[in-house]
Amino acid sequence: MKIPLYRQIQASLKEKITSGIYEEGGLLPSENDLCTEFNATRMTVRQALNELVREGYITRQHGKGSTVSASRKSLGLLSLKGWTEVVVASDRHGKTLVLEGPMLKKMQNPIFRPLIDTESDEDFIFFKRLRLVEDLPVMYEHTYIPNDNLPNFIEEPLLEGSLFRTLLIRYQIDVQSMTQEVRAIAADKETANLLKIKTKSPVLHLLRKYKTSVEGFFLYSSIYCNTEKFAISSFN
Amino acid sequence: MKIPLYRQIQASLKEKITSGIYEEGGLLPSENDLCTEFNATRMTVRQALNELVREGYITRQHGKGSTVSASRKSLGLLSLKGWTEVVVASDRHGKTLVLEGPMLKKMQNPIFRPLIDTESDEDFIFFKRLRLVEDLPVMYEHTYIPNDNLPNFIEEPLLEGSLFRTLLIRYQIDVQSMTQEVRAIAADKETANLLKIKTKSPVLHLLRKYKTSVEGFFLYSSIYCNTEKFAISSFN
DNA sequence: TTATACAACTTGTATAGACAACAAAAAACT
DNA sequence: AGTTTTTTGTTGTCTATACAAGTTGTATAA
Numbered sequence: 065m066k067i068p069l070y071r072q073i074q075a076s077l078k079e080k081i082t083s084g085i086y087e088e089g090g091l092l093p094s095e096n097d098l099c100t101e102f103n104a105t106r107m108t109v110r111q112a113l114n115e116l117v118r119e120g121y122i123t124r125q126h127g128k129g130s131t132v133s134a135s136r137k138s139l140g141l142l143s144l145k146g147w148t149e150v151v152v153a154s155d156r157h158g159k160t161l162v163l164e165g166p167m168l169k170k171m172q173n174p175i176f177r178p179l180i181d182t183e184s185d186e187d188f189i190f191f192k193r194l195r196l197v198e199d200l201p202v203m204y205e206h207t208y209i210p211n212d213n214l215p216n217f218i219e220e221p222l223l224e225g226s227l228f229r230t231l232l233i234r235y236q237i238d239v240q241s242m243t244q245e246v247r248a249i250a251a252d253k254e255t256a257n258l259l260k261i262k263t264k265s266p267v268l269h270l271l272r273k274y275k276t277s278v279e280g281f282f283l284y285s286s287i288y289c290n291t292e293k294f295a296i297s298s299f300n
Numbered sequence: 301m302k303i304p305l306y307r308q309i310q311a312s313l314k315e316k317i318t319s320g321i322y323e324e325g326g327l328l329p330s331e332n333d334l335c336t337e338f339n340a341t342r343m344t345v346r347q348a349l350n351e352l353v354r355e356g357y358i359t360r361q362h363g364k365g366s367t368v369s370a371s372r373k374s375l376g377l378l379s380l381k382g383w384t385e386v387v388v389a390s391d392r393h394g395k396t397l398v399l400e401g402p403m404l405k406k407m408q409n410p411i412f413r414p415l416i417d418t419e420s421d422e423d424f425i426f427f428k429r430l431r432l433v434e435d436l437p438v439m440y441e442h443t444y445i446p447n448d449n450l451p452n453f454i455e456e457p458l459l460e461g462s463l464f465r466t467l468l469i470r471y472q473i474d475v476q477s478m479t480q481e482v483r484a485i486a487a488d489k490e491t492a493n494l495l496k497i498k499t500k501s502p503v504l505h506l507l508r509k510y511k512t513s514v515e516g517f518f519l520y521s522s523i524y525c526n527t528e529k530f531a532i533s534s535f536n
Numbered sequence: 537t538t539a540t541a542c543a544a545c546t547t548g549t550a551t552a553g554a555c556a557a558c559a560a561a562a563a564a565c566t
Numbered sequence: 567a568g569t570t571t572t573t574t575g576t577t578g579t580c581t582a583t584a585c586a587a588g589t590t591g592t593a594t595a596a
Binding site: 302330331332342346349360361362363364365366 | 545546547548556557
């Protein structure tokens, strides 16, 4: 067992938050309660809690407790929460259409080059997804996942439609942080059509690399966002 | 009026980093050295160091030490990163032109409304600045600062041209975190002219609220970015 | 010369306890 | 009933210590 205790606590709490056991806006157990539950000291529990603050899952208040983060006005997608959590957590009606995949594909797209260390020829699991909020298309996303130790990933459907949750529950892979590049570009024809905007309209382009609890295992995403109705927000 | 020890350590190190005493890419003193220097325990020093990591000033590596980050513009939460592999983040190649201000002005701009809690009529200190990298205009920024306890701010020039550094050194106000909304919009005439792009070109719009070490004291910025040559990157 | 082993660094993880500061509920006092 | 004070429970800060684990340089052996 080489996973640090505070990471285990962190993952356990995250699981209970995303699964709804700890309700949005509700209080987490106190630090001392968590100490006895996980057989750890306060410093260890606090490390887990601070990580969850950093990831945007909870907020803390002196003298009161840890509150499960409440809904947000705009989509908090610069933080590393998955789409499903963010949209569901913000009381908006979100949908995800899988346009292509999951399927095996080589990552021939050169825009990812600056983010990738290894120049491998291996196959990736590939997704093309369109995400809608209140029936409005807002994000068009290409996702690449290394095809490493993910048995039956392509065959089985995603848990509750969420990629992050599927990785966490079925494969014990916890997505923990992310780096990204952000640009404003003019939408090409395909993207504009899917996002139901005019060609050459300004869209946000996010190039992401997700870091996980598995050493050397990264996820990659290229996302085009229509920000006419919904802004992207970040918290730090 | 009691500032926690780890905050003092954090501010002290930040000062030494931004002033160049600790060089970019160089190593900070080890945790134990800092312990003796500040008369604190490792846990306290580590809390300060972890805050600096969160703010993007340093990175840490197990078994090696703490390295001063190369680019620490804009709090390090969003730093300028070169698209063409050549990263030009050092201030030597960056310039800032003050187009207007500092001057007193009411914040009539309605786009800030969603970020502001209080609906006050007070005057703000106002800036209009244009930022260049390698003589290329990349950011056009409007900044609003509450005119509270900032004597002679308008009269005196900025320390080394840096707003954050002026606030830290002259007024002991440490900018610590930020929230923002990000959009892609078409550049209006004024913005396009300043950024030397065509009108209606896609530009990144950042709406920022900076949190400081002074309770209730926030800074506000509206920034238009030309991302043709330089992307905005973020780390979490 | 080239490995290998070791030692001396570094940061990472974790325990155990103490007191301070803040928030909310309970008790005591008008 | 309404107000003030006290108590209790919470998070924030900090000390002191210990061992694990990664990095680097050096001494040793092949």
